[in-house]
Amino acid sequence: MSEQPPSPGRILLIDDDEVLCDFLGLQLERRGATVVAERSAEAGLERLAAEDFDVVLCDLHLVGLDGLAFTQEVARRSPQVPVVVITGAATMDTTIAAMRAGAWDFLLKPIDLDLLAVVLDRAAKHRALQGEVVSLRRQGRELAGGLMVGTTPSMKRVYELIDRVAPGDAPVMICGASGTGKELVAAALHAASTRKAGPFVAVNCAAVPAALLESELFGHARGAFTDAKRERKGLFAQADGGTLFLDEIAELPLELQPKLLRALQERRVRPLGGTGEIAFDARLITATNRDLDTEVHERRFREDLFYRINVVRIDVPPLRERHADIVLLARHFLARAAARAGRPLPTLAPAAAEKLLAYEWPGNVRELENCIESAVAVSDGPELNVSDLPAKLRDFQSQRVVLAADSSQDLVTLAELSQRYLNRVLTLLSGNKTRAAQVLGVDRRTLYRMLARGGPSA
Numbered sequence: 197m198s199e200q201p202p203s204p205g206r207i208l209l210i211d212d213d214e215v216l217c218d219f220l221g222l223q224l225e226r227r228g229a230t231v232v233a234e235r236s237a238e239a240g241l242e243r244l245a246a247e248d249f250d251v252v253l254c255d256l257h258l259v260g261l262d263g264l265a266f267t268q269e270v271a272r273r274s275p276q277v278p279v280v281v282i283t284g285a286a287t288m289d290t291t292i293a294a295m296r297a298g299a300w301d302f303l304l305k306p307i308d309l310d311l312l313a314v315v316l317d318r319a320a321k322h323r324a325l326q327g328e329v330v331s332l333r334r335q336g337r338e339l340a341g342g343l344m345v346g347t348t349p350s351m352k353r354v355y356e357l358i359d360r361v362a363p364g365d366a367p368v369m370i371c372g373a374s375g376t377g378k379e380l381v382a383a384a385l386h387a388a389s390t391r392k393a394g395p396f397v398a399v400n401c402a403a404v405p406a407a408l409l410e411s412e413l414f415g416h417a418r419g420a421f422t423d424a425k426r427e428r429k430g431l432f433a434q435a436d437g438g439t440l441f442l443d444e445i446a447e448l449p450l451e452l453q454p455k456l457l458r459a460l461q462e463r464r465v466r467p468l469g470g471t472g473e474i475a476f477d478a479r480l481i482t483a484t485n486r487d488l489d490t491e492v493h494e495r496r497f498r499e500d501l502f503y504r505i506n507v508v509r510i511d512v513p514p515l516r517e518r519h520a521d522i523v524l525l526a527r528h529f530l531a532r533a534a535a536r537a538g539r540p541l542p543t544l545a546p547a548a549a550e551k552l553l554a555y556e557w558p559g560n561v562r563e564l565e566n567c568i569e570s571a572v573a574v575s576d577g578p579e580l581n582v583s584d585l586p587a588k589l590r591d592f593q594s595q596r597v598v599l600a601a602d603s604s605q606d607l608v609t610l611a612e613l614s615q616r617y618l619n620r621v622l623t624l625l626s627g628n629k630t631r632a633a634q635v636l637g638v639d640r641r642t643l644y645r646m647l648a649r650g651g652p653s654a
């Protein structure tokens with residue numbers, strides 16, 4: 197056991213066998229762990245309520261509250277702390293019972309110290325990962341359907357708006373570039389509304405063929421058209437008591453727009469080919485990555501419908517305007533990808549974080565999510581490095597020349613600025629160095645020196 201790396205952290209040991217407690221405690225302390233021993237499950241629970249532990253080691257057979265009941269209690273009170281159960285005779289039944297109770301792993305007596313070291317190590321890593329997820333949760337916003345991460349003022353404004361408008365019934369329009377998290381905002385609105393127990397029905401207007409969209413939305417009677425073998429309930433009716441989310445609303449065909457307007461005004465839909473009308477009670481949320489004002493101006497979107505759905509507007513900012521959130525989101529996706537792969541959580545190397553910050557993220561959060569997932573797939577060490585990142589990030593060279601920076605995050609050093617300006621000049625002059633030197637007011641030798649220092653693609 198002494199050859200093993202030290203088992204980190206604080207361990208709570210619960211066993212009524214005094215000799216075993218002392219022996220294990222000594223062995224673990226030799227390896228650098230802090231061990232607190234208790235003789236009963238009751239005393240262990242009290243300890244756990246007062247102090248923080250990385251792992252709990254617990255005997256299955258205890259006087260009073262037994263190991264299984266104890267494990268269940270820990271799973272309920274402190275689910276982030278892994279419990280390793282020690283048992284004298286591991287029958288299939290006790291093993292299954294321990295796992296069902298929420299035990300993280302189990303060990304047989306007599307205890308193999310090397311195995312114990314391995315198990316404790318894995319448990320401590322698991323605990324660290326849990327801690328990361330919990331702290332991310334505190335930094336973000338927990339939702340029924342997921343987690344919104346982000347603490348920049350622009351995201352805080354989004355959270356505030358969600359809280360303010362969620363309880364009401366006014367239609368909400370969510371605007372933002374592709375991959376910024378519009379659907380997540382829609383889900384958050386539903387989760388924070390009084391309709392949260394009702395359904396959340398989402399439909400992407402761009403993904404459903406125009407010919408089918410009407411019957412999708414409003415339903416149809418049997419025999420309404422050739423393929424209508426039986427009656428179909430529309431999405432409005434399905435969302436009754438809940439929320440209807442119409443994504444990419446700018447793609448709604450013009451001929452359907454008056455029908456949607458009518459449905460919203462009268463709170464009733466007319467199924468295709470049917471004679472009656474069906475009342476519904478659903479809150480409407482729409483989303484678009486297009487500028488709907490322009491669509492209205494160019495008569496591709498009806499103005500009356502636009503006013504009807506644009507009662508409350510939530511703008512989701514692009515990722516490049518949320519500098520402080522980039523690393524936070526990256527860590528969030530890193531933790532998720534590692535957990536899915538059953539791997540210990542890698543750290544994000546500072547150089548890799550810098551690459552993430554420098555990139556301009558045309559695909560926003562979704563693009564970041566994909567980049568981190570692919571980086572985790574190729575990485576194998578305890579750290580995520582620049583070399584694990586996709587080539588577009590590794591090779592990214594900002595072309596922006598910031599002369600009128602309107603945010604302190606855009607400020608760069610003079611050296612960086614002159615390098616970027618040099619790159620820009622060369623790009624605009626198709627690489628003609630003689631002309632570039634003239635424009636920059638330097639001789640060609642100076643230009644070559646500058647290029648050697650940074651180079652247009654360095």
Ligand SMILES: Nc1ncnc2c1ncn2[C@@H]1O[C@H](COP(=O)(O)OP(=O)(O)OP(=O)(O)O)[C@@H](O)[C@H]1O
Nearest residue numbers: 343344345346373374375376377378379380561562
């Ligand atoms: N603040 C956030 N925290 C955590 N994950 C996020 C956040 N914003 C977006 N995501 C994730 O990024 C991905 C894209 O988000 P979403 O689908 O909501 O974007 P969208 O704006 O609807 O995109 P599109 O315009 O392409 O439909 C999703 O996997 C989502 O879970």
Ligand SMILES: [Mg+2]
Nearest residue numbers: 378379443483
């Ligand atoms: Mg979407």
